[in-house]
Amino acid sequence: MRMIILGIETSCDETSLSVVEVTHTENPTFNVKSHHTNSQIKLHEEYGGVFPNLAKREHAKNILPILEITLTESHLLKKENTKLNEKDISLSKGYLDRYSQLFDDLLSFVSSHQIPDIDYIAVTTGPGLAPALWVGVSFAKALSQLWNKPLVPVNHMEGHIFSVFAEKEKFTITKSPFPALALLVSGGHTELVIIKNWQEYHKIGQTIDDAAGEAFDKTARLLNLGYPGGPKISQRAELARKTNQINKDFKLPRPMLHHNSYNFSFSGLKTATRRLVESNQPLDEDKINKIALEFENAVIEVLVTKTMKAIEEYDIKTLILAGGVAANKYLRDTLKKTLQTYHPHIIFKLPDTSFAGDNSLMISTAAYFNIINQNYPSDISTIEANSNWSL
Ligand code: KG4
Numbered sequence: 001m002r003m004i005i006l007g008i009e010t011s012c013d014e015t016s017l018s019v020v021e022v023t024h025t026e027n028p029t030f031n032v033k034s035h036h037t038n039s040q041i042k043l044h045e046e047y048g049g050v051f052p053n054l055a056k057r058e059h060a061k062n063i064l065p066i067l068e069i070t071l072t073e074s075h076l077l078k079k080e081n082t083k084l085n086e087k088d089i090s091l092s093k094g095y096l097d098r099y100s101q102l103f104d105d106l107l108s109f110v111s112s113h114q115i116p117d118i119d120y121i122a123v124t125t126g127p128g129l130a131p132a133l134w135v136g137v138s139f140a141k142a143l144s145q146l147w148n149k150p151l152v153p154v155n156h157m158e159g160h161i162f163s164v165f166a167e168k169e170k171f172t173i174t175k176s177p178f179p180a181l182a183l184l185v186s187g188g189h190t191e192l193v194i195i196k197n198w199q200e201y202h203k204i205g206q207t208i209d210d211a212a213g214e215a216f217d218k219t220a221r222l223l224n225l226g227y228p229g230g231p232k233i234s235q236r237a238e239l240a241r242k243t244n245q246i247n248k249d250f251k252l253p254r255p256m257l258h259h260n261s262y263n264f265s266f267s268g269l270k271t272a273t274r275r276l277v278e279s280n281q282p283l284d285e286d287k288i289n290k291i292a293l294e295f296e297n298a299v300i301e302v303l304v305t306k307t308m309k310a311i312e313e314y315d316i317k318t319l320i321l322a323g324g325v326a327a328n329k330y331l332r333d334t335l336k337k338t339l340q341t342y343h344p345h346i347i348f349k350l351p352d353t354s355f356a357g358d359n360s361l362m363i364s365t366a367a368y369f370n371i372i373n374q375n376y377p378s379d380i381s382t383i384e385a386n387s388n389w390s391l
Pocket residue numbers: 012185186187188189212213214216217228229230231234323324325326327328329356357358
């Protein structure tokens with residue numbers, strides 16, 4: 001059995017759409033027909049972070065052109081007039097009532113093309129930034145109404161979990177030994193999740209304040225390195241690490257390292273970094289690199305230590321690392337090395353760095369599991385964005 005899924009992701013600063021054809025077997029195979037992501041990083045750079053209303057405006061501007069490109073590349077778009085019924089038009093107008101220009105453009109697009117041969121529309125409904133999420137959700141509802149296709153809501157963090165399988169053209173999900181443990185680290189989340197089976201999740205710990213990615217971003221701002229901070233800090237840390245610049249004058253705490261829980265806290269680390277920056281004025285390149293190194297070491301020591309503890313307590317068979325921070329080379333290498341040393345039998349799954357950040361391929365992949373488990377509502381009017389949706 002085959003199904004074609006159109007995936008839509010707008011939870012933060014990437015507008016991403018993709019079309020995959022899934023062959024539904026015990027080991028489902030995903031054929032990527034097209035995948036397009038528009039990043040707003042350049043625009044948000046001057047705010048030093050993602051500015052929600054700007055993100056909303058950009059998503060609303062880009063989502064339809066990206067849909068058109070994605071469908072064209074998938075050979076699913078044919079010019080032909082389609083007669084729409086008044087009821088569908090009026091309902092979809094209601095779904096897009098806050099984006100009247102987008103509705104007008106969508107209506108003219110849909111009426112001038114054949115209804116494409118897709119089976120499902122999948123959309124991220126949370127967690128994420130509410131104004132950004134709502135663009136994707138409203139657009140997907142309107143499209144679902146006009147095309148008469150089922151709409152499947154997807155949890156963004158579940159999407160990140162499936163990003164470890166994503167490949168550019170084609171990928172297969174083979175049975176992983178369970179229980180698995182996911183370390184999910186992104187700009188908005190830091191959590192440890194036990195996976196008993198796909199779609200059976202149990203969160204055992206999370207950050208009580210800032211997320212790991214957020215800590216990278218804020219620290220980069222303190223060091224004047226720009227946004228997003230993760231890659232910038234990581235480059236600086238790598239420079240210092242190469243020349244072995246560990247220095248006891250640049251010491252930062254390891255928050256909650258020995259705390260008897262799987263929770264994390266990174267806001268104290270940010271404050272300590274600020275103090276370090278203030279007491280080392282004027283900063284020079286060398287000091288910046290050393291602070292970046294100590295900061296990265298501190299974050300990753302905490303992440304790795306807690307992950308290893310959970311692996312032992314829950315008799316974990318597969319470790320999954322995902323989320324934007326999973327692109328961090330030192331985190332990837334340290335987890336791999338630590339596993340090889342202490343738990344060489346554990347399977348380690350992590351995303352290709354090009355799929356660590358937000359993308360819609362991971363959303364379509366997670367949607368497939370919602371579809372086969374019939375885990376989506378039949379009445380699309382009940383679908384809403386939920387910025388705090390927890391796994
Ligand atoms: O998953 P993601 O793309 O968006 C959210 O859902 O939040 O994650 C973005 C986060 C940002 O905070 C960014 O600084 C961080 O991932 N990040 C990194 C690296 N690349 C991206 N953090 C550490 N090291 C990196 N190489």
